[in-house]
Amino acid sequence: MTRLVAERGDSLRRYAYLLCGNTDDAADLVQDALVKTFGRLRNGFTVASAEAYVRKAVLNTYLDGGRRRTLWRRIAHLTAGPEEQESAAPATDARIDxxxxxxxxxxxxxxCIVLRYYEDLKVDDIAAQLEISPGAVKRYLSDALGKLAVSLAEPADDDMLKDAGGTHAH
Incomplete structure (x- = not known):
């Protein structure tokens, strides 16, 4: 385990970061995955094969946590305020982020997006990783890319609306 962390720890943390989007949560995901993996595995594994087990554990731990967060999001508004404030930065920053x-x-x-575009896996490989059908992977990818396309689309230029005599609400 020490050798895996020394050689591939940064890569594992980047992978986890792309999944969860938070440095601290990514470190926790990797730590949990290492404990889960090496709690079961014995010596004799290469760094590459051990890394594959840990990556799978990171993914499963993230997805399990996602289910809990989805449930929490349904009721969180009843008890908590927003965790993040709206940025005052221009819309360009949102498109770049x-x-x-x-x-x-x-x-x-x-x-699915991370496995496809960061891990460079094919649809069938993603399906095997997530233990879902290739059709479901295609649907998740399609839905995600559609959401990303909409959120990254360039907003209407306010100056063009003003020049054209149009009005808009803030």
Whole structure:
């Protein structure tokens, strides 16, 4: 385990970060995955094969947490205020902040996007990783890409509306 963390720890944390979008949560995901993996595995594994087990554990831990967060989001508004304040930065920053856009995806959509475009897996490989059908993977990818396309689309230019004599509400 020590060798895996020394050689591949940064890569594992980046992978977890793309899934969850938070440095502290990513470190926790990797730590939990290492405990789960090496609590069961014995010596004799190569760094590459152990990394595959840990990546799978990171993904499963993220998805399990996503289910809990989805349930919490349904009721959180009853007890808590917003965790983040709206940014005063211009809309351009929102288009550039892809990680921010990934946060808006459902856990399985985000997992499919990360596995497809960060891990460079094919649809069948993603389906095997997530233990779902290839059709479901295609649907998650399609839905996620659609959401990302809408959120990254360029907003109407307010100056053009003013020049054209149009009005708009804030």
């Amino acid at each position: 892809l990680l921010g856009q990934l946060r808006g995806l459902a856990p399985r959509e985000r997992a």
